[in-house]
Amino acid sequence: MNSGLDWMLDDVLAVPGTRHAILLSSDGMLRARSRDISRDDADRLAAALSGLQSISRSTEEFCGSGETPWRQTLVEFAGGFVFLIAAGPGAYLAVSTSDMVDMEAVTFRMHKLVDRLGKELSTPLREGYAG
Secondary structure: OHHHHHHHHHHHOOOOOOOEEEEEEOOOOOOOOOOOOOOOOOOOOOOHHHHHEEEEEEEEHOOOOOOOOOOEEEHHHHHHOEEEEEEOOOOOEEEEEOOOOOOOHHHHHHHHHHHHHHHHHHHOOOOOOOO
16 A cells, blocks of 8 residues: 555545545555545455446446446445545545535545546556456
C-alpha cells in the first residue's frame, strides 16, 4: 500500500457526512485508505468493491449500446451511500457516506482528487491478471 497517498484521500472527507475513502486496483488490492478505517477493513472492502465495479461494467448494454463507458457506481443503503469512480487505468476511488451527505459535493470532490493526483492514482495490473 502506498501510504503516501493516504493523506490525499482524507481530503475527500472534508465534505460533511463522508465516512471513509479507499483507493483500490481493479484486481482488488488496497492502494491507500483514509484515516478512521482499519487496514483489515479497507483490504476486505477493496476486494468487494473491485467485484462491484466489475459487475457494473458488465451491464453497460442495459444503459443503451454496448459501447457505453462506465463512469460511476452509486449504491444506496438505509444509512448512507457508497460512491465508486474510475481513478486512472486500473484504479478506483470509493467513498462511503451517511444518508445526509451532499451527493453532488462528494462526486465533485472525488473527481477533483482524481484530476489532482493523475498518474499517481494509476495502478498497473498485476502480472497474469486478465481484467
